[in-house]
Amino acid sequence: MKIAKIISLAGLLAMTAVLVYGFTVGDFSADGAIILSNPWGIVSMVDLYVGFILFSGWIIFREKALLSSILWVVLMVVLGFWAGSLYTFLALQGSQGDWKRFWMGKRAD
DSSP: OHHHHHHHHHHHHHHHHHHHHHHHHOOHHHHHHHHHTSHHHHHHHHHHHHHHHHHHHHHHHHOOOHHHHHHHHHHHHHHTHHHHHHHHHHHHHHHTTOHHHHHHGGGGO
């Protein structure tokens, strides 16, 4: 479980760095138009959002509270796998070394 925590923290740090870079150096509208004008850019966006949907499904399954589920799903859509990395790290911390609790969350009880 320690390796999983390290990986999730590394993802969180990497996503933080690239988000800061993208927001400070990039032009979201212009760059997004370029990405969406390329067929592989479209493939990448569909791939990304399918990943968001699948990961969000896991979050909804794990969480018993509707408000908490909605908040995490919105964070996933807005901040991408920065939120996914944070959620994973918090889930690992909260599971106290129990993989069943990590995967199933509050449903494991």
